[in-house]
Amino acid sequence: MEDGAMVRATRLRKLYRGGAEVEALRGVDFEVGRGEMVAVVGPSGSGKTTLLNCLSGLDRFDTGQVWVDGRDLTAMSDRDRTTYRMRSMGFVFQAFNLLPVLTAAENAEIPLLLNGVRPKEARRRAIDALETLGMADRAGHRPDQLSGGEQQRVAVARALVHNPAVVWADEPTGNLDTEVTNVIIELLVRTNRQGQTIVLVTHNPLVADRAARVVRMRDGRIDLPRNQPAELVR
Amino acid sequence: MTIAALAAASLVVFAYLILGLIAIRRPLLARVAYRQVVRRPWQATLMVAGMTFGSAAILGMATLVDSIDGTLSQTLLDSWGNVDLTVTSAGRTFSLDVARQLKEDSAVSGRVAGVSGGLDLAGSIGDLNRSLGVPTVQFIGIDHATGDALGAFQLTDGSKLDPTRLSAGEGVLTDQLAERLQAQAGDRLRVQIGRPSATPAAFDLELKGIAQRGPGAAYGRLPALFLPLIDLQQLSGIAGINIVRIRATGQGMAEVQAAHEVSPIVRQALASLPGGAGLELREVKADDLKNNAQQTAAARPLLIGLGFLVVLAAVALVVNLVLALAEERRPRLAVFRALGLSRAGMVVMSLMEAAFYGLAGSLLGVLPGLAYGAYETIFKALPVVSFTQVSAPTLLFNVAPSSIVFAISCGILVSLITVVLASLRSSRMSISSAIKQLPDPTVARQSWWRWSGIAILVLVAVACIATPSLPLRALAGSVLIIAATAALRGRLPERARATIAGAAMTAWSLSLPFRTFGDFNLYFGLLMIAIVGGVAGVALLVSANLKLLERLVASGSVRLGTMLRPPLAYLTRRPIRTALTTGTLGLTLAVITLFAIIRGSIVPEYTSVSNNWDVIVTSAGDPALALPSAVQPRIARQMAITTATYVGPAKRSVANSQASNDRLQDYLVFLVLSDEQFDHPPIRLERRASAYPDDAQAWRAVRDDPNLAISQFAVPGESLFVGSPTNAVQFKSAGASTTPILQPSWGSWHIVSQRGLQRIQATGLGTTLLLQVTPGTDPASVALEVRGALYAKGVDAVTTRQLYGEGIASADWYWSLFTDLFDAGIVVGVLSLAILALRAVVERRRSIGVLRALGYQPPTVLVALVVEGLLAAGIGVVAGLAVGLVTGYGLIVMGPISGRLQFGIAPSMVVVPAVLVIAAVLIGSFGPALRASRIPPAQALRLVD
Secondary structure (H helix, E strand, O other): OOOOEEEEEEEEEEEEOOOOOEEEEEEEEEEEEOOOEEEEEOOOOOOHHHHHHHHHOOOOOOEEEEEEOOEEHHHOOHHHHHHHHHHHEEEEEOOOOOOOOOOHHHHHHHHHHHOOOOHHHHHHHHHHHHHHOOOHHHOOOOHHHOOHHHHHHHHHHHHHOOOOOEEEEEOOOOOOOHHHHHHHHHHHHHHHHOOOEEEEEOOOHHHHHOOOEEEEEEOOEEOOOOOOOOOOEO | OOHHHHHHHHHHHHHHHHHHHHHHHOHHHHHHHHHHHHHOHHHHHHHHHHHHHHHHHHHHHHHHHHHHHHHHHHHHHHHHOOOOEEEEOOOOOEOOHHHHHHHHOHHHHOOEEEEEEEEEEEEEEEEOOOOEEEEEEEEEEEOOOOHHHHOOEEEOOOOEEOHHHOOOOEEEEEHHHHHHHOOOOOOEEEEEEEOOOOOOEEEEEEEEEEEEOOOOOOOOOOOEEEEEHHHHHHHHOOOOEOEEEEEEOOOHHHHHHHHHHHHHHHHHHHHHOOOOOOOEEEOHHHHHHHHHHHHHHHHHHHHHHHHHHHHHHHHHHHHHHHHHHHHHHHHHHHHHHHOOOOHHHHHHHHHHHHHHHHHHHHHHHHHHHHHHHHHHHHHOOOOOOOOOOOOOOOOOOOOOHHHHHHHHHHHHHHHHHHHHHHHHHHOOOOHHHHHOOOOOOOOOOOHHHHHHHHHHHHHHHHHHHHOOOHHHHHHHHHHHHHHHHHHOEOOEOHHHHHHHHHHHHHHHHHHHHHOOOOOHHHHHHHHHHHHHHHHHHHHHHHHHOHHHHHHHHHHHOHHHHHHHHHHHHHHHHOHHHHHHHHHHHHHHHHHHHHHHHHHHHHOOOHHHHHOOOOEEEEEOOOOOOOOOOOOHHHEEEEEEEEEEEEEEEEEEEEOOOOOOOOOEEEEEEEEEOOHHHHHOOOOOOOEEOOOOOOHHHHHHHHHHOOOEEEEEOOOOOEEEEEOOHHHOEEEEEEEEEOOOOOOOOOOOEEEEOHHHHOOOOOEEEEEEEEEEEOOOOOHHHHHHHHHHHHHHHOOEEEEHHHHHHHHHHHHHHHHHHHHHHHHHHHHHHHHHHHHHHHHHHHHOHHHHHHHHHHOOOHHHHHHHHHHHHHHHHHHHHHHHHHHHHHHHHHHHHHOOOOOOOOOOOOHHHHHHHHHHHHHHHHHHHHHHHHHHHOOOHHHHHOOOO
């Protein structure tokens, strides 16, 4: 793995079986630098989410290798991958995916508690994270008492609260209007500027434009336009 | 068809007609509802299963009541044979001419099928060939000239025997008496009747045949011996008769109706006879049937009401499922709403779906309901009882069509109502959020709706308070608490509000049993309100404060606290579902605990029942019975009590209560104590009238006042009326005991003084000997030896230990009727939890995916889900036990059955179901939890299932 690469995948191949066999990833090579913000774009069914899931260890793949922060995910057991996600990764999803029965603060502090931080300390840090995102006054509210934008800000706080090595964001603005989208993407960009590695999947060109690099996918492959370098650096 | 069944069936037909009309006008709704039913067969199966349990429980209990009712009715019809009307004289004898003149009366003879004079007495019998004896046998003397009124005996060898063909010196036994005596045709029988101021008369008979039950054939009410009137007159020293039996024309109920129509004519004819004015004509068969119907009608609401306990559990299950399904279908339903389906349309669609489930579940419930009824009546052997109950009676399986209609209709109605209420709630959604599978934003509801609801609740409470009904007024307290809780919404933190509401509901509900009421029905109503409110209160209180448990755990282990956070949050913040699940189990466990306390408190100690007597020797034929001299050295203490049997009309009634029996042809045993025996009574009292400060004074009062008695099964204030309505002798109960050691179980015993006995026309004098054996002597061997020595006198001897054991077995059989039903409630409760665990896998798929993505290990997910089920079950069990214990304690110390009862509990009745619940939940939730923990996080996070 080259110095400075936070995420690296080689010849990643993923098949979905069940009825007709679908090859979602067809030997993808992919790399994300440390502190880089990469946007993966492409039409529906191109394999963006599958790539993100495989890179983050949420899903298994059939062949190929993935390294994150120097650790080979391929060689890890499910238990080790889970532990690795707990310590080194943060996630933001399109549907926010906050636990509906927990308050904003309780949702945000889950990664800290999982990492063994004492409850009081975890709550303090969760409130700090929410405060950073302008959500401190909503810390005691449950998801059904928050707007979509507020829920996604809580999700971002949950993704960042334990200072993970990588934040994975799958369509983080898919359910939000333009105004709130700008707020969320601004948050991610600001975080990235502080050194946080971020990989996001999006359909939204406005969001993709804010990433340091945009990777296009089509039919399970990284799409390399003719006469274009493999990496599109903005 | 009963009114309740007709009303329920009409409502069902009406509801289906309306739904049918809507389906015709809006076929899309019906089509979608149908598709929802068939889309997930397992889900539909579970919904149907819930309602199957509910309607099966109702039908099972209804079948049980029908069977008991049918059996008793048939037994009564059999006991009277062809006899429909009787003429008696309050136990006194009168001339045989009355019967003969009545038969010859032209107005009567043309309208009835037969008139027969006879004697109906009690005595003892011994089979000299088999060396066995039975005391207290019904002797039915048949007049040769008119005996055909009884109907022909159906003999066990298949032949028939006309009663008039019984010659002098011949007798017929009923099969249950023959079984006890092991008698066979041709045996020599020795019959004996105790006569006052004379030596006991004995008479030998040849057993002509053994009669069995059959339509229209005479059988007798007790184990009976039929013999020629002349023989019985000679034996008893009675010249006349004490009963005229009249047979009406027709068969079955037509015969009963014919008897009713002819009775004024007979009464008129009777009045014109010399000496006939003081005689009483009674429609005995109709009276017995009416009394039986009243008794079962009184028991039916209680038993069917207990069946509704299972229905309540099934309702909780269905509501849980409906809410879970609504959550799962939310995006699809939101699309319908977006396309123009109104909220009412959604509710109607749910109703149509429920109409499928309700109909299928209720129809399927018929089979298990009947099976349950059949199990309780046919396959579960009734306990054997000693003394004259010579064989265990069997219940006849019987089910009224109206019971089936009622059960099916109730199942459907409960299903429809439950789904309407649940779907009203689930149809409230933010369409855009639901389509995107996002939580519904909290919308401040228009306060006037809330305040209108609160106002209605308050009005309902005030209306309940204004009524004289105590249960309704108790209910008003609960309603006011609910109204106050609703009014506090938004003014207090949710947890504080739930805690206050739970505490208030618990305190109010559990205070209800600690009020003194004499009326058991009212008190039972209060108990039910207390149990439902108490369980709801405790469940709410505990659920709202589970956060404390999380904090407690987290203070010890961060990891454990983190693991428990989601399950505790799901339980705490979904109060309706938690309350439904925990409430189902809690309610069932509370009722089980209450019944376990009643069972444990009612079952007396052996020493209390026996009063240290070891052996009881009984004879209804010898008032001066003495023990064989060979046995005497092994007897440390003995008491001989003179007994007398009254045969004739009698009734019991309780002061200030409408629950009084109609006057029936009865067989009462009176035990006459001497003054010394009153000073050292043979038994311990269980209850006494409040006028007497202690037992000794109650006994002395009976000694001194011939109007008083100590009676079996009596309650303070109850009176026994002996004789006809115009010529009744009243005995007021000064105290009571349920001890079985004094007399046979077929009739009640009454202890009176000698002067008390003189007030009635009692016959069949006998002796009850109470024996205490010397230390080291086996009471059973003494009983055996006495039986062997005195069988010819028709004497029976039995140990008090055996009687006590039989009493317990009898009670166990009775209680098993309830425990079987409660088990069904437990099964539904456990099923409910298992279904919730299953649903959790589907419903929380994405939440589980998130947790897995964030770092929850599969075993953690597994444990968290299992712990959630266990906690819900645990809360239910604890709430149920606590509420059951408190209400049970209230019942024992303050309720109408309080007094001499000691608070006790039958532990196995409670511990076994509680442990089984926990074990079943553990096993039931493990599979779904394991499945959930194994879902790859990426798969769990996908939007579409």
